[in-house]
Amino acid sequence: MGIVWTSLWIAATATALAALIGVPAGVLVALARFRGRGAVLLGLNTLMALPTVVVGLFVYGLISRQGPLGEWGLLFTPAGIVLGECILALPIIANLTVTAVTALDPRLLATCRTLGGGPARVGLAVVLEGRHGVLAALVAGFGRVVAEVGVAMMLGGNIRWYTRTMTTAIALETSKGEFVLGLALGLALLGVAFAVNAALFTLRGRTP
């Protein structure tokens, strides 16, 4: 049960952090017109394909004692996993937010501006108006990080009772030849994903 909980709070924290940066960034990219915007969009799309082990390796170099952030001692802690998974979720959330905002009625933006809303006010308006799409972005980001194993293994170290998540536990049980237990954990992971999605689905239903 501890494993499920560890997985859940690490993935949720990483998603929340990524949302705090990714949603505003996505809105900005969607609404602003600037030179190199196409390149940014292309970059965001490319980053969606970031392999987890590459993120893991990159952050590993950053937070190892020999790395620039080594002082903080984040390697092999839940915080280290959160950092890596946040980077993993960021492009997904930003990208899908761009899509959600772009799909909105252009008259909304014009109305907001006519009514004299500042950039922050306009941004909030489009996020609220496109909340279904933004919620889908968060769900996709959460799904990505709760199901990944590369970052959790490399940055967490699969430490029992501490950084062992459902996916690293599955990897461990598989390597130990305990296939049945591994499969059971896989089903538990699916169940958790179902519960989270169901909760968000209900939340969406309540906000018309």
Add this chain to the structure above:
Amino acid sequence: MKHPFPPRAARFAAPLLAITLLLTAISPAGAAERLRMSTTTSTENSGLLGVLLPPFEQANGVKVDVIAVGTGKALKLGENGDVDVVFVHARGAEEKFVADGFGIDRRDVMHNDFVLVGPAADPAGIAKAARAVDALARIQHAGAPFVSRGDDSGTHQKERALWTTARIKPAGQWYLEAGQGMGAVLTIANEKGAYALTDRGTFIAYRDKVGLKVLFAGDPVLFNPYGIIAVNPARHPHVNHALAEKLMDFITGPEGQRIIAGYRPGGEALFFPDALAPDALAPITLVPNGPRPAGVGSTR
């Protein structure tokens, strides 16, 4: 249009914020003192650490974070100062680790031995071999599949030393480099009907899950000693050296050594304690009255 958004904004953003705050609040903060130990997959997969560490943790009110990887990576984590103590099995690499100033106070903990396992039919006939290198030569000669760890672990280092002694450059269809832990390699060898070099401890722990048999054992060159080393606090001042020494005292002391000797899953000892009687040789795992085991790589 003064405040058209706040009520709805709150409805949307409040749950998100609440979740974040809640999660940050309940995340396990560093309540107990933590010690980080990198070790090999064999100590973890065999279940030994599961009985060895809890008494130490309870007696001292601390947590030992175990990072189970191959010996090569375990030592690398020590070099970088990412762990406080390393518990590994590759005498040559361990001595270099200490000589290079990365670790101090290396101590013998225990030993078992390496064995060659394979399908019961033994297509290469290694059971008839006189020496470990002879057994490997038979495998190569027969072109029988052999699964290598391929991960610079202690077992892999031993395997490479044996191939070098046998003057064989293992390559070809029959030589499979898995790049995975001991348990995964035994599983692969089982599926492919292949041979593999394994420490006896892990094999005993996996014996019931795989159909492999011990086909060759007893050559003194297959002696497998484990050592524990504190990461040098002079090089990495942030390491928890005091607690590392405490753990080493425990593992090499009477209580730790008794636990190691008494760990007999399935009625068979996996490891033989070395710390209290360093000259004692395992009477069970090695050839009776055989020659003293040599160090890594020093064969005839």
